[in-house]
Amino acid sequence: MPMKGEPDFLQNLRDEIGGGRQWLDRGLILAYAVFAGLAVVALTLLADAATDAYGALRAAAWWAPLVWTPAVTAAVVWGIRRWAPGAGGSGVPQVLTALAPETPLAERTRFVSLKVSVAKILAVAGSLLAGLSVGRQGPSVQVAAGVMLHARRWLSPRSGISDRELLVAGGAAGIAAAFNTPLGGIVFAVEELSRRLTERSSGLMLAAIVIAGLVAVSAFGNLSTFGRVRVDGVVWWSLALPGFVVALCCGLLGGLLSRLMLASFTGTPDRFCAYRRKRPVSFAAMCGFVVGLIAVVSDGSAVGLGQAHTRELLGHASELPAAHQPLVFTFLKFVASWLSAWSGVPGGIFGPSLSMGAGVAADVAWLFGSPHGAALIALGMCAFLAAVTQAPITAMIIVMEMTDGHSMVLSLIACALFASLVSRMISRPLYSTMSQIMMRSLREPGVDGSGPR
Template structure:
């Protein structure tokens, strides 16, 4: 029959092009390097926050001096030497992926140099004791490493710059969460929204390889703990789960809106002072975070996975101060983002969401604390990022119990829907503002609220 594939001819064509296979090997090698970069970043970030906790335990008042000073130093350094390393990292990758972004301007948002600067800046932020995450920055770091492969590929290679950026950014999520499936879903839902047929298999392989490197380094573990919810049906969680989804959607949408408002620069005295004296403003925000750290004994700063771990192993952990952790972690994360120190919102969102679930379990005296904590994590992450499928996959891979799958999916969709009624999508809106500033930089004034000489990525929300 005409049109049927010729196996032998296709095999000769596939195996006969040695340069094509070399290009594939280069991509896989860079996928390994991407995974290793995220592993090193993770170790540095954890070590930095460990040093901060040691300092805080030695002298309870030390954060009041240490946090503002180091926060100001990080902001000053980033603004002076690497403005493209500011912000979360996800919007920068989205800008680099945009077809309207000139090839010559891509290095301002994603490059190997910016990846190294990002690692140093986020590590400095965690050493300062800010409430920031490392998962969002891992997207920009990994994309910068993977994009570096472009210089070694054949000029006639079918592997495009766009595909390298998508694979790198998704590999960052896969390695940061030890969830290769989560990275693939993130690539489709947030970064690409489509995959090219010609090399999608190779790009998916690169994402999986980067994730497996992290699994090999740290084992098949979750930084936020394992969620044991066997025997819990969707019927048991219907009413309390809806309350968790609604609360997470409202709070997550509010946080997203606050971050966007802070980034765009409102006509108030706080934003005016930040535009005039960004380093001093960062120090003041750092002082506020330090006060919260002292009040909570260090629980409401950092990524937040230690507190989430404690909640999952002992749902009564926060009953001594119900609602307090969630509120203070929310404020600390907003202030940390407002400083301008690079950092992500994935980790803090999961931590705040765990607090929401634990608070609802306490208010309703529910026996299903771990399940409600899982729903809170999923719902709040979906609300802040407005990527419900990615949020569901990430939390699902932490959960021991297939009965939770439908509940997690429903919670993510409801929370994301509620968030969309309150706030525009955080990452895509930030990326649009960055692209607008990029266009206006050569013909006119920058985006309203952006100080002279400062690009939007300097202050991009997490």
């Protein structure tokens, strides 16, 4: 006989077997996790196709971005504002807003729903087709969360699964599938989305992450996004000074980018923000024209997702590739990413942050004449992502898994923490601050909450 207070195995087994509806609810959750993974795969495929189509257009006529980018940018902003305002911007602040207890239940679907997820997929593809400097990983959070939340209508009232648990599981699964980093999805859920986990929600989140991750692996293979970072024979003390400079520069630039994006989002009393509020579509076209000009000047390297350029930097770490202009690339990518965000199009900052971090590190390696460019580039990617998001552990795990850089764990942690600390001295946390502004716009209709990143 079991002692008082200990689990009764036979009774628990009978309860599990006899709970038919409970097993149906679990099956629904697993099915929706598959759908969430497929949605992220669809977003990835469409994003890649849009990037390739833009590249072909730019190769056919060097001047095409000057016309094409502003026209498509304006069309995307117009369509989003007309049919799906909640699909604008990154997607992470929207999920945080839907998770907030202060958000009325009736307003939750304004930020996260199946309709918003479909619109997000199409609009992000449109942003990349325009040639803007945006990422697809942040939008994957909102896309997967919207799919998972849709499971609510089929679950029984006695399932014990809350909307909050569905949103956290979906958001984490989105990161895991987008980056092919299961552990990164778990840490992102804890550090950025949930900030606390119950025993029940942790099991649900893990199941969703595993299934969504398996769907992504089945589609794209179990490969590191940027390949393996070779660090054999590196004397770590030789990386101390250039690594410190990389982390410092990434912290300063990442904090500045975060501050600029917050200022653009909240609206400052200047003529540009006033014009954006009055004529958002025309303003988007103006931003698109400048980004198109940057595409012409940089031969396309400073726009788009940035993955190809980062892979090229890692592949030619001993010497800078011809496509990388020292000190110029990072500046152009920074301006293109900021203006893409300011235009109000859907798109994330994860991908551009990784690209800018790689650019900063490549420049530092070039200035110091360091033979360990690949290791510095991995540190730069981690530091810049940590600086922009102010989520250092998530940044470290994502970069470690993406580059297969497990031997660099301590260096990645140090760079992420230092860059995040520097960023906090310059800017408020990007995603949580944007979420607070969105919630304020719900309470005060006069507050401009359009175009969230």
